Amino acid sequence: MPDKSKLYLVPTPVGNLEDMTFRALRILKEVEVILAEDTRTTGFLLKHFDIKNKMLSHHKFNEHQTVEGIVSRIKAGESVALVSDAGTPGISDPGFLLVRECISQGVEVECLPGATAFVPALVDSGLPAERFVFEGFLPQKKGRQSRLKELAEETRTMIFYESPFRVVKTLTQLSEYLGAERKASVSREISKLHEQTVRGALNELISYFTQNEPRGEFVLVVAGKARSNPEKEYGEKV
Numbered sequence: 001m002p003d004k005s006k007l008y009l010v011p012t013p014v015g016n017l018e019d020m021t022f023r024a025l026r027i028l029k030e031v032e033v034i035l036a037e038d039t040r041t042t043g044f045l046l047k048h049f050d051i052k053n054k055m056l057s058h059h060k061f062n063e064h065q066t067v068e069g070i071v072s073r074i075k076a077g078e079s080v081a082l083v084s085d086a087g088t089p090g091i092s093d094p095g096f097l098l099v100r101e102c103i104s105q106g107v108e109v110e111c112l113p114g115a116t117a118f119v120p121a122l123v124d125s126g127l128p129a130e131r132f133v134f135e136g137f138l139p140q141k142k143g144r145q146s147r148l149k150e151l152a153e154e155t156r157t158m159i160f161y162e163s164p165f166r167v168v169k170t171l172t173q174l175s176e177y178l179g180a181e182r183k184a185s186v187s188r189e190i191s192k193l194h195e196q197t198v199r200g201a202l203n204e205l206i207s208y209f210t211q212n213e214p215r216g217e218f219v220l221v222v223a224g225k226a227r228s229n230p231e232k233e234y235g236e237k238v
Contacts, residue, residue: 002030005074007102008081009095011088011114012045014217015191019115025049027112031081035070037094041085058082063094067101074107088116092136092161117190118159121219124197125157125185128223132157138170148177155224164188164214168206174222175202183223189216 002008008027013019028034028051035058036042042055058066074080082089082098088111089095102109122129133156138144151158162170167186174182180203187197194216198208202222 002027002079002081003108004077004079006079006108006110007074007098008079009089009099009109009111010081010083011112011116012042012083012086013191014086014115014117015189015195017045017048019191020045020049021112021114024112024114025051027081028053028083031079033073033078033080035080035082035098037084037089042083045083058094058098060094063097067098070098071101071105071107074102075105086115086117088114091116091118091134115191117161117187117217117219120190121185121187121197122157122159122221124187125221126199127157127183127185127221129157132159134159137161144173148173152177153225155227157224158222160220160222162218162220164216164218167214167218167220168209170220171202171206171209174220175206178202178222178225185221187219187221188214190219192216 008031010024010027012024028046031053034042034046034053034055036055037059039055039057046052046055058070070080082095084093084095087093090099099109118134122132133154135151135158138160139147160170174184181201183200184202184205185197185199186205186209189195198205200208
């Protein structure tokens, strides 16, 4: 049985349902409450695995109002699991506010290892993965240009999430600020039937996705700015 008075963060598949772990299934079956970003999406997952535990809605539009009540329930002795629609809660999904409040009130938190979209995209890109920076979604309006200017000097591999409707726009802006020849990789529909990774310079990727309509969920992986002395930066002998 899961520990009482504890919050579990449970990753769910980003695509293929076979990516669900045995441990995640056990926790979801045994906790008293499952917090779901979208109860319809999670309901489909739970039905597939014959899990019938109680669900409550917990998403970015209500989390400020629900956090205190959830923490009170956990402190009163309930075991609670938090899931997002796909991947690991808290990674560009609701979860941070609840985790922070649990920690501040002395409630134990445990995050299970499991699916997240950016790790396979990074490894599959062929770009350096020993040091990287996860940017999630770029600001849509305020602060977007200033962030792009800052990232033009970033030497680590950069990872972004993007919707199919803004992929070409984002690639075009990255090309303007980082240079058209900057190497990058675009992965879509990770772990799903139509999974695809396209690699090349930013200008080549812009051309490809202008000619081929972007569909699905996207992860962009972009090479960092070339280092003038990489050996010295990595602390190796020169």
